[in-house]
Amino acid sequence: MDVKDALHILKENGYKYTGKREDMIGYFAGEDRYRSAKDLLSFMEPTYKGISYDTIYRNLHLFSELGILEATELNGEKQFRIKCDTHHHxxxxxxxxxxxxxxxxxxxxxxxxxxxxxxxxxxxxxxxxxxxxxx
Structure with a gap:
């Protein structure tokens, strides 16, 4: 999945497109690994001063619920990655x-x-x- 596809899913489901959401999705699209909410917060803070964990977690949960992100638990912490292609693996x-x-x-x-x-x-x-x- 790429950023454009993910933003389309958001729009189809009645959610607003924002630059912040695009940057969050872009972060995961650029990573070939699972990343934590803390990793995303560290990435977002320089651009979005004062961004909160609540904002990060709320959007991660939304993206996961909509099938934009996949989630797993790794080392006792929930981790996320961009949804893979549609082929089964x-x-x-x-x-x-x-x-x-x-x-x-x-x-x-x-x-x-x-x-x-x-x-x-x-x-x-x-x-x-x-x-x-x-x-």
Whole structure:
């Protein structure tokens, strides 16, 4: 997803386009990793003096709810990244720097037969470890 697509989703759902929201989305679009609210606040503060955690968290929650951002918990803290392409895949996530790598093998292919009488509505598979740079 790019910034233009994300802003379109906001508009389609009745939310205002603002420069602040564009900059927030742009931050995640430029990162190939999960980032925290604190990381976003540090990025935004030089341009938006006095921006609060409330503003950051409110927008992160909105972006996640609208499918603009994906969320996970990493090292006890909620982290976010821009929503990936629409093709089905999973992630390896570096526990140190948050770098993500797409994993195209899906464990559901092997598990589905064990759940034949259940309706699976969604699933998420994440692998945690250290990327080559953090090892």
């Amino acid at each position: 999973h992630h390896f996530i570096c526990k140190d720097c948050g770098f993500t790598k797409e994993v195209h093998t899906c464990p559901m292919d092997d598990i589905r037969s064990e759940l034949d009488s259940f309706v699976v509505e969604d699933h998420k598979f994440e692998i945690y470890g250290l990327c080559p740079a953090c090892q």
